[in-house]
Amino acid sequence: MSFVTRGFSGRRRxxxxxxxxxxxxxxxxxxxxxxxxxxxxxxxxxxxxxxxTGTDHRWSWDELLALGVEDVTVDIHCVTHxxxxxxxxxxxxxxxxxxxxxxxxxxxxxxxxxxYTTNVPLEDLLDGKAWIATEADGAPLDPEHGGPxxxxxxxxxxxxxxxxxxxLTMMPDNDPGFWExxxxxxxxxxxxxxRYW
Amino acid sequence: xxxxLDGNVLAGALSEVFTTDMTAARGRCGGCGHMAAIxxxxxxxxxxxxxxxxxxxxxxxxxxxxxxxRVILSLAGLSAVELxx
Ligand SMILES: [Zn+2]
Numbered sequence: 001m002s003f004v005t006r007g008f009s010g011r012r013r014x015x016x017x018x019x020x021x022x023x024x025x026x027x028x029x030x031x032x033x034x035x036x037x038x039x040x041x042x043x044x045x046x047x048x049x050x051x052x053t054g055t056d057h058r059w060s061w062d063e064l065l066a067l068g069v070e071d072v073t074v075d076i077h078c079v080t081h082x083x084x085x086x087x088x089x090x091x092x093x094x095x096x097x098x099x100x101x102x103x104x105x106x107x108x109x110x111x112x113x114x115x116y117t118t119n120v121p122l123e124d125l126l127d128g129k130a131w132i133a134t135e136a137d138g139a140p141l142d143p144e145h146g147g148p149x150x151x152x153x154x155x156x157x158x159x160x161x162x163x164x165x166x167x168l169t170m171m172p173d174n175d176p177g178f179w180e181x182x183x184x185x186x187x188x189x190x191x192x193x194x195r196y197w
Numbered sequence: 198x199x200x201x202l203d204g205n206v207l208a209g210a211l212s213e214v215f216t217t218d219m220t221a222a223r224g225r226c227g228g229c230g231h232m233a234a235i236x237x238x239x240x241x242x243x244x245x246x247x248x249x250x251x252x253x254x255x256x257x258x259x260x261x262x263x264x265x266x267r268v269i270l271s272l273a274g275l276s277a278v279e280l281x282x
Contacts, residue, residue: 030243031243032243032244032245033241033243033244034241034244034245034246034248034257035241035248035250035255035257036255079245080245159245179245179246179262181271181273182246182260182262182269182271183246183260183262183264183269183271184245184246184262195264196262196264196267196269197269
């Protein structure tokens with residue numbers, strides 16, 4: 001290890017190695033939307049998790065927050081080729097949501113106010129990998145960005161982080177959600193560039 | 198602000214698939230039965246694909262996903278499409 005080599009390798013080149021293939025770094029937060037923006041008051045908001053017995057587990061807004069809101073700093077990667085690094089979020093870990101849910105099923109369909117859906121394997125929502133996010137960039141989530149609450153699954157392409165989330169339904173099979181039916185990848189790993197079918 | 202354009206923005210993508218001008222074609226919404234020209238649909242373009250919705254009920258009528266080397270078209274929300282000869 002010569003002095004010269006150390007000098008060069010010591011140069012910070014983090015953004016390059018943290019950008020998945022085909023992605024470009026942005027500083028702003030583009031708004032993508034496949035339909036009209038639902039406006040849901042937190043007083044009316046509710047999250048429902050439905051298991052195969054038909055049992056609904058429900059959380060009101062206050063009940064959700066009472067589970068414990070944590071700070072999260074993550075990189076997000078949108079399939080339309082932009083990425084943001086070190087984005088600050090606040091939300092409730094899905095580990096807390098699934099603590100009381102018993103299910104044999106391995107897949108989850110996320111449902112949103114407005115009708116959007118996306119499918120995610122259950123294991124991708126557990127072990128500190130996913131949240132019900134209520135704040136981003138230091139402020140409550142705007143409706144345009146999925147407020148009052150959206151799913152946050154940062155290790156998958158951002159279409160999996162369903163805006164306006166209202167429900168999670170356990171599924172025996174990995175059925176496709178909205179974009180997954182219309183051409184996008186069933187799983188969506190940005191590091192493998194799993195964009196389309 | 199999420200905004201939408203009219204169905205004429207689908208002209209380019211649909212011309213790759215159909216030989217006639219599809220924006221002039223009429224379609225029936227599978228949700229509410231509303232019959233209208235494709236040009237009258239509400240098309241959301243700030244999205245991972247084009248999403249055409251019924252002006253009557255917001256149901257998704259058609260989607261177009263451009264993968265670069267493929268076009269993936271869904272007309273699943275239309276119960277019928279009328280093409281003029
Ligand atoms: Zn309709």
